[in-house]
Amino acid sequence: MAAQVLIVGCGRLGAMVAKMLVDRGDRVTIVDIDAENFRRLAEQPGLSMIVANGTSNEDLRRAGVESADVFISLTAQDTVNALAAQIAQVTFGVAKVVCRINDPVRREMYEGLGLRTVSPSLVMTDLVLEAVER
Amino acid sequence: MYVIVVGCGKIGYHLTRALLSGGNEVVVIERDGRRAEAAAEEFGSIIIASDGTEPTVLGEAGAKRCDVLISTTGQDATNLVACQVGKSSFHIPRVIAVVTDPDHVPLFKTLGVDVAVSTTELILAHMEEEIAGSGVVHLLPLHGATTSVVSIHVPAGSPAIGRELSGMITPEGTALAVVIGRDGLPRAIGGGLLLEAGDEVIAITPPEKEDELWRAVTGEG
Numbered sequence: 223m224a225a226q227v228l229i230v231g232c233g234r235l236g237a238m239v240a241k242m243l244v245d246r247g248d249r250v251t252i253v254d255i256d257a258e259n260f261r262r263l264a265e266q267p268g269l270s271m272i273v274a275n276g277t278s279n280e281d282l283r284r285a286g287v288e289s290a291d292v293f294i295s296l297t298a299q300d301t302v303n304a305l306a307a308q309i310a311q312v313t314f315g316v317a318k319v320v321c322r323i324n325d326p327v328r329r330e331m332y333e334g335l336g337l338r339t340v341s342p343s344l345v346m347t348d349l350v351l352e353a354v355e356r
Numbered sequence: 357m358y359v360i361v362v363g364c365g366k367i368g369y370h371l372t373r374a375l376l377s378g379g380n381e382v383v384v385i386e387r388d389g390r391r392a393e394a395a396a397e398e399f400g401s402i403i404i405a406s407d408g409t410e411p412t413v414l415g416e417a418g419a420k421r422c423d424v425l426i427s428t429t430g431q432d433a434t435n436l437v438a439c440q441v442g443k444s445s446f447h448i449p450r451v452i453a454v455v456t457d458p459d460h461v462p463l464f465k466t467l468g469v470d471v472a473v474s475t476t477e478l479i480l481a482h483m484e485e486e487i488a489g490s491g492v493v494h495l496l497p498l499h500g501a502t503t504s505v506v507s508i509h510v511p512a513g514s515p516a517i518g519r520e521l522s523g524m525i526t527p528e529g530t531a532l533a534v535v536i537g538r539d540g541l542p543r544a545i546g547g548g549l550l551l552e553a554g555d556e557v558i559a560i561t562p563p564e565k566e567d568e569l570w571r572a573v574t575g576e577g
Binding site for chain 2: 280309313
């Protein structure tokens with residue numbers, strides 16, 4: 223079933239995830255504080271781009287956080303991602319919240335606190351090691 | 357006490373000065389190199405020029421034996437993460453965050469921040485007292501702020517002077533506690549006590565009954 227997804231941060235990673243989810247049939251809203259970052263995405267049905275602060279309750283409400291099934295925070299800043307994700311999880315009770323935490327030590331801590339996290343640096347480390355061994 | 361201050365902007369700087377002069381042991385973590393340098397000129401070697409949201413940095417700052425961590429940066433996200441790392445990775449007994457967006461206050465508390473200080477709310481609370489000018493001053497919030505202990509001032513020339521409080525009908529859900537005279541001494545309500553100019557009537561009331569209570573006590577409005 224198509225999910226309603228809210229993504230915070232339209233950097234390279236956020237934009238790619240948004241596009242892949244829309245292509246797969248999900249309805250995606252992506253927010254960024256800088257409209258300039260939406261240049262990474264082409265308009266297409268099922269995708270909304272909204273200039274908004276992903277750590278503001280009011281802005282998130284405007285972006286439809288209350289009807290989101292999935293919330294993903296993917297900005298370049300761990301701290302912003304952690305705050306946005308916890309607002310979604312605790313304040314708005316979004317069912318599935320995924321959060322990018324680059325620092326592996328903090329990632330472990332947030333996993334312990336009940337957040338679903340992804341760490342690009344850990345993923346990259348695995349890929350580099352795999353390439354070295356190939 | 358051993359205190360870690362994260363962020364040496366205006367709040368962090370003055371806080372550090374006050375904490376040091378109070379005889380506390382203080383370490384300050386400031387990410388901005390130039391700001392850290394300026395702070396080091398005044399405070400010496402207690403400044404760490406690094407990111408206070410990183411567990412390794414907090415570890416080096418002695419977070420394990422720290423009594424209080426106070427995160428004072430202008431970014432709520434930074435202050436939250438510094439507090440969460442301090443609390444869950446280092447078990448710091450008391451973590452305090454400065455909060456810019458008042459909407460974040462309940463969330464921060466739910467997430468284990470012991471004290472979330474909203475600068476906006478602090479200023480507004482003071483301003484509301486000034487603006488309202490009703491003479492109802494908040495002394496202490498009770499029961500998660502559903503009721504407060506307040507003080508109602510009786511100014512010179514007030515129609516309340518000479519009134520007897522013991523038989524007075526006050527709004528439902530409010531209660532008068534005690535009267536403090538101009539001499540600073542408490543006088544019990546009852547026994548024919550009459551209000552005098554300069555008295556402070558200490559009462560308990562929910563916020564929505566404040567005006568009504570004030571009118572009942574002072575006979576004004």
